[in-house]
Amino acid sequence: MSDNQNLLAEQRRALILDEVRRRGGVRVNELTRKLNVSDMTVRRDLDALARQGVVEKVHGGAVPVAEASTHEPGFEAKSSLELSAKEDIARAAAAMAAPGSAIALSGGTTTYALAQHLLDVPELTVVTNSVRVADVFHAAQRAAANGGPASRSGATVVLTGGVRTPSDSLVGPVADQAIRSLHFDVLFLGVHGISLEAGLSTPNLAEAETNRRFMRSARRVVVVADHTKWGTVGLSSFASLDEVDALVTDTGLPEAAREEISELIPELVVAGEARGGADS
Secondary structure, three states, X not given: OOOOOOOOHHHHHHHHHHHHHHHOOEEHHHHHHHHOOOHHHHHHHHHHHHHOOOXXXXXXXXXXXXXXXXXXXXXXXXHOOOHXXXXXXXXXXXXXXXXXXXXEEOOOHHHHHHHHHHOOOOOOEEEEOEHHHHHHHHHHHHHHHOOOOHHHOOOEEEEOXXXXXXXXXXXXXXXXXXXXXXXXXXXXXXXXXEEOOOEEEEOOHHHHHHHHHHHHOEOOEEEEOOHHHEOOOOOEEEEOHHHOOEEEEEOOOOHHHHHHHHOOOOEEEEEOHXXXXXXX
């Protein structure tokens, strides 16, 4: 992580978080050398990451926060993490949506980023249980009605009902019933955790069942997940990896994990690979 003096704060904090998680903890003096920044800059970055709840400050450095399998962060808490990775993933995943197709988007900050790229895909029918995702399309439609680009407002959006989760997803029997009667060409699925043993998982039991219902209604399942989701296990598993058709992730995913995933998932897309930069 040398020669990073000019990194944006967001990118620098993502690198610090990745280092903390990979090594199980780091010291301030190590980060100042690796990032080529001042001691005060590193301490401010650690303060910001601690406020987000993703690291715990200790004397002289920081360690990762050990989350319970039932812990479910809110949308705002997750939205500031791995922004560059999510943008790369969203751009790559959007290319998998054919004009005029019926797609589904689950809740999550990565699917939220994807929704903004899908505005440029014409004549989509979009089913989602995410209030935030639906808002992206509705805002584009309002902008078009007020003289904005009409080409970015053509999607037909169906928002399921249901009980709202901390991540602004709608889940439960009402959502499940709505999804059960529908059929999608592609499901773009965000996840809390992904691992060989637990497969796809979430800390929310009701969301696990709604995700299962989404998967049953889709011809093709595309998981969109940045590298930090690898190895994370939530309370409830809702699918094994061999039930997934494609995984779109970022360059931070270790090579060993890529090999393991490729044995179970037919298509692995590492977004941003051509740039060769670990800017997630």
